[in-house]
Amino acid sequence: MKKRKSNLPFKGTPEQEKQLLAVIEAHKGEKGALMPVMQEAQEIYGYLPIEVQQIIAKGLSVPVEEVYGVSTFYSQFALTPKGEYKISVCLGTACYVKGAQEVFDRIVEILGIEADECTEDGKFSLEACRCIGACGLAPVMTINEEVYGRLVADDVDDILKKYM
Amino acid sequence: MYRSQVLICGGTGCTSSHSAQIIEAMEKELKAVGLENDVNVVKTGCFGLCALGPIMIVYPEGCFYSRVTVEDVKEIVDEHLLKGRIVKRLLYDETVTDTNDVKSLNETAFYKKQKRVALRNCGVIDPENIDEYIARDGYAALGKVLTEMKPEDVIQTMLDSGLRGRGGGGFPTGLKWKFATGGNADQKYVCCNADEGDPGAFMDRSILEGDPHVVLEAMAIAGYTIGANQGYIYVRAEYPIAVERLRIAIDQAHEYGLLGKDIFGTGFDFDIELRLGAGAFVCGEETALMTSIEGHRGEPRPRPPFPAVKGLFGKPTILNNVETWANVPQIILNGAEWFASMGTEKSKGTKVFALGGKIKHTGLVEIPMGTTLREVIEEIGGGIPNGKKFKAAQTGGPSGGCIPVEHFDVPIDYDNLIAIGSMMGSGGLIVMDEDNCMVDIAKFFLEFTVDESCGKCTPCRVGTKRLLEILTKITEGKGTLEDIDKMEQLCYYIKENSLCGLGQTAPNPVLSTLRYFRDEYIAHVVDKKCPAGVCKSLLSFNIDKEKCIGCGLCAKNCPASAIERTDYIAPGHKLASFAIDKDKCVKCGVCMSNCRPKAIEKK
Numbered sequence: 001m002k003k004r005k006s007n008l009p010f011k012g013t014p015e016q017e018k019q020l021l022a023v024i025e026a027h028k029g030e031k032g033a034l035m036p037v038m039q040e041a042q043e044i045y046g047y048l049p050i051e052v053q054q055i056i057a058k059g060l061s062v063p064v065e066e067v068y069g070v071s072t073f074y075s076q077f078a079l080t081p082k083g084e085y086k087i088s089v090c091l092g093t094a095c096y097v098k099g100a101q102e103v104f105d106r107i108v109e110i111l112g113i114e115a116d117e118c119t120e121d122g123k124f125s126l127e128a129c130r131c132i133g134a135c136g137l138a139p140v141m142t143i144n145e146e147v148y149g150r151l152v153a154d155d156v157d158d159i160l161k162k163y164m
Numbered sequence: 165m166y167r168s169q170v171l172i173c174g175g176t177g178c179t180s181s182h183s184a185q186i187i188e189a190m191e192k193e194l195k196a197v198g199l200e201n202d203v204n205v206v207k208t209g210c211f212g213l214c215a216l217g218p219i220m221i222v223y224p225e226g227c228f229y230s231r232v233t234v235e236d237v238k239e240i241v242d243e244h245l246l247k248g249r250i251v252k253r254l255l256y257d258e259t260v261t262d263t264n265d266v267k268s269l270n271e272t273a274f275y276k277k278q279k280r281v282a283l284r285n286c287g288v289i290d291p292e293n294i295d296e297y298i299a300r301d302g303y304a305a306l307g308k309v310l311t312e313m314k315p316e317d318v319i320q321t322m323l324d325s326g327l328r329g330r331g332g333g334g335f336p337t338g339l340k341w342k343f344a345t346g347g348n349a350d351q352k353y354v355c356c357n358a359d360e361g362d363p364g365a366f367m368d369r370s371i372l373e374g375d376p377h378v379v380l381e382a383m384a385i386a387g388y389t390i391g392a393n394q395g396y397i398y399v400r401a402e403y404p405i406a407v408e409r410l411r412i413a414i415d416q417a418h419e420y421g422l423l424g425k426d427i428f429g430t431g432f433d434f435d436i437e438l439r440l441g442a443g444a445f446v447c448g449e450e451t452a453l454m455t456s457i458e459g460h461r462g463e464p465r466p467r468p469p470f471p472a473v474k475g476l477f478g479k480p481t482i483l484n485n486v487e488t489w490a491n492v493p494q495i496i497l498n499g500a501e502w503f504a505s506m507g508t509e510k511s512k513g514t515k516v517f518a519l520g521g522k523i524k525h526t527g528l529v530e531i532p533m534g535t536t537l538r539e540v541i542e543e544i545g546g547g548i549p550n551g552k553k554f555k556a557a558q559t560g561g562p563s564g565g566c567i568p569v570e571h572f573d574v575p576i577d578y579d580n581l582i583a584i585g586s587m588m589g590s591g592g593l594i595v596m597d598e599d600n601c602m603v604d605i606a607k608f609f610l611e612f613t614v615d616e617s618c619g620k621c622t623p624c625r626v627g628t629k630r631l632l633e634i635l636t637k638i639t640e641g642k643g644t645l646e647d648i649d650k651m652e653q654l655c656y657y658i659k660e661n662s663l664c665g666l667g668q669t670a671p672n673p674v675l676s677t678l679r680y681f682r683d684e685y686i687a688h689v690v691d692k693k694c695p696a697g698v699c700k701s702l703l704s705f706n707i708d709k710e711k712c713i714g715c716g717l718c719a720k721n722c723p724a725s726a727i728e729r730t731d732y733i734a735p736g737h738k739l740a741s742f743a744i745d746k747d748k749c750v751k752c753g754v755c756m757s758n759c760r761p762k763a764i765e766k767k
Binding site (some may be wrong): 031033034036038039047056066069070073074077078093094095097098134135136138139 | 444460478
């Protein structure tokens, strides 16, 4: 499985690093400590950017390649942050023919991020999804739990404004 | 002393339909009427009949309330618990007799034929309270083993019982343990495989959620038997309730001295650590699971050496599945003969199945080996809903196959299922009716294996991908008869050459559907038709112009603007009928679901 790396500068705080170092200290010397540490690190930061992987590698004395290898193997490890608002645009057939791609492109244009990326302020992340079974409302997008249907590209501005 | 006990299911199924809020409301309502000291509310594990959740049972009457909502709670408290009047409208209809009396759950079709060994405590005890487990003979087997039995006695008992691994392979558990007893290793390990990944299987989750201590006890027994003092439970992170209850159980067992140092004062030390998976199906394979516990990418490695010789961290290790562990304490307490008295000649005991798909009673059932598929589906499962016709039962998840109706009366056990081209697997049993397309089902499972193949060996990584491509071609109506032969050949290459169980079994869904439903493949390839009406590319939607009343709802809702009014007015109608432009149609089916006179058909 291909995973996209983060396009955003790393914004970890000293407190987060302190927490992570404490986690590493607690697991040090334990057999097979890498995965539990990575799981806890993801809880602290929300994702595992390369900077965090480097701290883990150094702390546990394992090559950073290995940390990276593990992070890309398991589907639960995220290399990109998720935004406060997760935007998901359906690119299933029914939505696609009704102009979902234009809706998607408009979001890309407004937010300046591509699929599987997150805005710099951490507010929005964007992904394309497969059919969510709401073809009657096509084209459809969801923002967190909220569903928006029968969209045209021009609706996007007003909808996003509600969250900005 | 409580005068009533209210058992409410706290398993994942019922929790998703708000059983936690029901428990909360129940406690609040009981307090409001001053019954909080008379009625005991217990959050249990899974009762099995998930289709009727959230489930509540009130003892001593044994009333089985189904599909309870938060709004119903007040009525149950006021009527039943306060005034002693059973709320009949909420009772599961099969527990009400013709004379309007309440009958026991054990007499209903769903429970009558079941034999609960691995699930004996699920839905009976509070899984977060070790005392309730102990009251049901919990940790008595560990006590017996540590004080009365030698390791070789335990092995003999396990061998005599005939218990075989419940995770899928069916390897004799006693033999596995025996292999791990030899050698002079300074360290050995006991592992529990709780990385249940087959879509549609949830028995391991339910055991962990409903009876976590049974796994801890069984692992300690195995630890004593092979001389290990450290255990690992590798559990999916997707099972948060199971993880939480395991944590509580491990802490409580420590507190009671049933884990840790010098257990029962016998000098035997044993401890268990939890390790969480991170979303990789291949980690259910034993060598991949151990590689993952070691903190690496969860890729399998060749066997031999077998884990019993060189397993976790290079040390002798035994690894059993959750359901296998759940049988162990009962075998120790009741004896090997008792266990071997259940089941068939080569498959002893019981097996838990997760019933799903097109079946009335979705849920968990535990049946003696040798029960027929017909009994499971028609009697226990309540048959196929909506008057549809049964087509096939899928067992073994992505590693298994589809069993057609002609094998309905085959007694279920390891060897019979393999003989008819499927396998036991971990026990998922998905029922399919005439509306399911078997090519599409095979494709669904292949999509899963392609996604989950770890990529280490070529036959699996590339082979499954090519297989999926051919299947996709067929479902799109572009397949040829030659493709079917090519696909079959490829299946055997993948089976023979893959490194681990994932690849070796990945072609099974294709092979079994080819074996029993070849005519459906032929229909896709030669007639360019999907008989079940599933494969979209092969479907066409048509409006019957005589039935169309001309309301236009279809055209209004069509996402592709493919429907337009014609000039034709059918006799007896006022408005002109509509027609679908096949070139524009995306076959989403929205028109059909909006058509009131049912004038639209797909074929």
